Amino acid sequence: MLKRFALAPAVLAALVAAGTSHAQTANERGEAKATVAGKTVTIDYGRPSLKGRDMLAQAQVGQAWRMGASAATTLKTEADLTFGAASVPKGEYVLTATKLAADKWQLNVLAKDDHTKKIADAPFTSETLPESVEQFTIDLTGEGSKGELRLRWGKTALKASFTAKRSE
Numbered sequence: 001m002l003k004r005f006a007l008a009p010a011v012l013a014a015l016v017a018a019g020t021s022h023a024q025t026a027n028e029r030g031e032a033k034a035t036v037a038g039k040t041v042t043i044d045y046g047r048p049s050l051k052g053r054d055m056l057a058q059a060q061v062g063q064a065w066r067m068g069a070s071a072a073t074t075l076k077t078e079a080d081l082t083f084g085a086a087s088v089p090k091g092e093y094v095l096t097a098t099k100l101a102a103d104k105w106q107l108n109v110l111a112k113d114d115h116t117k118k119i120a121d122a123p124f125t126s127e128t129l130p131e132s133v134e135q136f137t138i139d140l141t142g143e144g145s146k147g148e149l150r151l152r153w154g155k156t157a158l159k160a161s162f163t164a165k166r167s168e
Contacts, residue, residue, distance in 0.1 A: 029046060030068075030138060032045070034147055036142035036147040036164035037142075037164035039164060040077075041078070041142065042075070045068035046068035046071060047135050047136050048136050056099075064097070065098070073094065073095045074112065075093045083160055083162045086121060091112075095108065095110070097151070103126050107122045107160045122162075128157075131155075132154050139152070146162075146163055147164060148162070
């Protein structure tokens with residue numbers, strides 16, 4: 001004999017919400033946005049969590065890291081940007097980071113339609129954070145024509161300063 005079980009609407013709603021919440025956490029995207037030189041600069045990226053791991057320490061020297069999870073991390077800029085001596089014309093790009101040594105990283109700006117074509121490389125400065133950051137975070141700040149891209153994950157922060165060219 002087959003027994004039927006009826007779930008109370010509140011229990012069913014809780015189960016559906018739990019499944020939806022897990023799916024959103026697994027694929028969560030983040031967006032960092034700043035106005036620099038009167039133009040918008042936006043980064044879209046995946047937000048993985050550490051879950052007890054030290055992911056940046058596990059990165060291999062010389063290997064590019066996609067700076068997030070799932071889909072590629074993208075940069076969209078309405079202004080021409082300069083990271084040190086590296087120029088990035090306005091447009092859309094894919095961003096990665098390459099570990100050059102134990103505490104030395106580099107930002108890689110790649111063509112959006114051809115991820116093997118490098119547009120620019122720029123050094124990151126590294127700093128140790130006082131508190132661990134569980135979920136990977138990218139921040140963009142802008143003041144006048146100057147901006148800063150900052151990655152935070154675990155006890156590490158990687159920063160790259162840039163300037164934006166004002167439109168004429």
